[in-house]
Amino acid sequence: MNIKRFTAPTSREALAKARMAFGEGTLILSNRPTANGVEVVATAEDTLSALDGSAGASSNPPLLAPTPARSAPQRASQTAAAGTLGRNAVEEDTEQLAMSTLSFQDYVRERMLRRRHEALNGPAEPQTLSERSRDQEPERERMPAPAVVRHNPLRSIPMDIPPEPPRRRQEAASAHLAQSNNNQQSVMNELHAMRELIEDRFNTMAWLGQARQNPIQSNLMLKMIRAGYSPSLARAVLERMPEDLSAAESVRWLMEVLERNLKTDLAEPPLYEQGGIFAMVGSTGVGKTTTTAKLAALCARIHGPGSVGLITLDTYRVGAHEQLRSYGRMLGIVAHLAHDRAALQDLLGLLSGKKMVLIDTTGVAPRDPRKRDMLDVLDLPHVNRLLVLNAGCHGDTLDDVLTAFKTEGSQQAILSKVDEAVKLGPAIDALIRHQMVLRGVTNGQRVPEDWERADAHKLISTSMRAPAKSAFDPKATDLNFFFSHSPDTMNERGLVDA
Numbered sequence: 001m002n003i004k005r006f007t008a009p010t011s012r013e014a015l016a017k018a019r020m021a022f023g024e025g026t027l028i029l030s031n032r033p034t035a036n037g038v039e040v041v042a043t044a045e046d047t048l049s050a051l052d053g054s055a056g057a058s059s060n061p062p063l064l065a066p067t068p069a070r071s072a073p074q075r076a077s078q079t080a081a082a083g084t085l086g087r088n089a090v091e092e093d094t095e096q097l098a099m100s101t102l103s104f105q106d107y108v109r110e111r112m113l114r115r116r117h118e119a120l121n122g123p124a125e126p127q128t129l130s131e132r133s134r135d136q137e138p139e140r141e142r143m144p145a146p147a148v149v150r151h152n153p154l155r156s157i158p159m160d161i162p163p164e165p166p167r168r169r170q171e172a173a174s175a176h177l178a179q180s181n182n183n184q185q186s187v188m189n190e191l192h193a194m195r196e197l198i199e200d201r202f203n204t205m206a207w208l209g210q211a212r213q214n215p216i217q218s219n220l221m222l223k224m225i226r227a228g229y230s231p232s233l234a235r236a237v238l239e240r241m242p243e244d245l246s247a248a249e250s251v252r253w254l255m256e257v258l259e260r261n262l263k264t265d266l267a268e269p270p271l272y273e274q275g276g277i278f279a280m281v282g283s284t285g286v287g288k289t290t291t292t293a294k295l296a297a298l299c300a301r302i303h304g305p306g307s308v309g310l311i312t313l314d315t316y317r318v319g320a321h322e323q324l325r326s327y328g329r330m331l332g333i334v335a336h337l338a339h340d341r342a343a344l345q346d347l348l349g350l351l352s353g354k355k356m357v358l359i360d361t362t363g364v365a366p367r368d369p370r371k372r373d374m375l376d377v378l379d380l381p382h383v384n385r386l387l388v389l390n391a392g393c394h395g396d397t398l399d400d401v402l403t404a405f406k407t408e409g410s411q412q413a414i415l416s417k418v419d420e421a422v423k424l425g426p427a428i429d430a431l432i433r434h435q436m437v438l439r440g441v442t443n444g445q446r447v448p449e450d451w452e453r454a455d456a457h458k459l460i461s462t463s464m465r466a467p468a469k470s471a472f473d474p475k476a477t478d479l480n481f482f483f484s485h486s487p488d489t490m491n492e493r494g495l496v497d498a
Helices: 011-025 045-057 072-087 089-096 101-121 129-135 137-142 167-213 215-226 231-238 247-261 288-303 320-331 341-350 370-377 395-405 425-433 456-464 476-482
Strands: 003-008 026-034 037-044 276-281 308-312 335-337 356-360 383-390 412-416 437-442
Touching: 003 011, 011 026, 011 037, 037 045, 215 231, 215 247, 231 247, 231 425, 247 425, 247 456, 276 288, 288 308, 288 320, 288 356, 288 412, 288 437, 308 320, 308 341, 320 335, 341 370, 370 395, 383 395, 383 425, 395 425, 412 425, 425 456, 437 456
Parallel strands: 276 356, 276 383, 308 335, 308 356, 383 412, 412 437
Antiparallel strands: 003 037, 026 037
8 A cells, every 4th residue: 555644834835745646536545744744655546446346355254254153172272362353453454454534434323333242242353444444245245225425634735836926915006006005185275276376476466557557546555454444355356346437436336336346135025014024033142132123112112013023032131031031022912932943943833923033042153063953953944144243243153143143045144333434345244245135224222213124325435434533544565464365266166346
């Protein structure tokens, strides 16, 4: 029997050596790890076929066949020989045939049967594995066994496939490629930004040079910035000013352009005559409650106290409901309190027959998380929102408030505390850029005397009137700093009608 042992650092190399020695019909008998790698014991399938044929030609008696009577000395000698053979049965069978998985199972089954037979009938002459296989051949012929394919690990391993490339190298290469692409994209973005900055800067320098050559345009630019208008709106307007106008005509043209771009309701009926459901929204302390009382008093003066309904949602500020209720008692109007949206809907249904229903809300900051909840409560049919703006706020603050409280559809606002504002330019500038419709102006605390209609001509004239000198007023030499960055594309968006 041709059995060989192969050792190699890895199992793949050991199997390759066995295949080179025995060819395609290689049968693996055992494998185990060693200190130097892996040890594989293999043989050829032809060797086992030849061994099975020689076992079939043997004529030994079966295992359980009856034996003839023997004498006592013969029995003693047979008993001693049986003990010797019993001790070496495993070694003989191993030398005759190197077992595969199926043959080892047959061997174990036969050995258990032999031990059971010896325990019942005494020790008998042992049989070799070839004899037992010959005895079992008639039974196998009578009952055909299913064909079992012998396990050959070499046939399941494709030896000619090249080794896979390391994944770590692929991942490192892909990461390096992605990083290089990101770096290139960032460089391109920086180049584009630099190009736009250079173009805007050159355009600004060219425009400033042209403005210096035209002293009327330069003076009007300085006048608008001192009045509180933003540099972007000033440049968008003055870029369209005709060049053949005199100083007086240029001022008149500028005033007309600003008046045309400030949207008001002067051509429509006032709020207290038009009627409807209006909710006052805005930041804290801008005068929402006082404005509500002024509108209620004006409507009650014309249509009677029974035509006005008052609702307050302000449950946060101390004394808010009592303040509105006090105004209501002076006017003969009942002020109701709504805690949530359902209560507001019920009150609106109750007051549906009123000419005008005014809702006073809680003042919240533009970035307050409660702002969204308050606006959701007011998201009801036929409820119009009036944004109350403090005319004395800075332009950036007004921009923040308008951006936070603007709603879809009609944008309406009320300008409060005009008497406290030093400059009306920031408020008018914000209203023009955000395309808000100004519905009224309040200029004091008296109810209802300090209420005025929104007159664009009067507001623009007041804003352009020269105020007292201030440390915040720029000089003519400071215009370059106001145009260090490009203005908003207001002309392209149609925000200025010049």
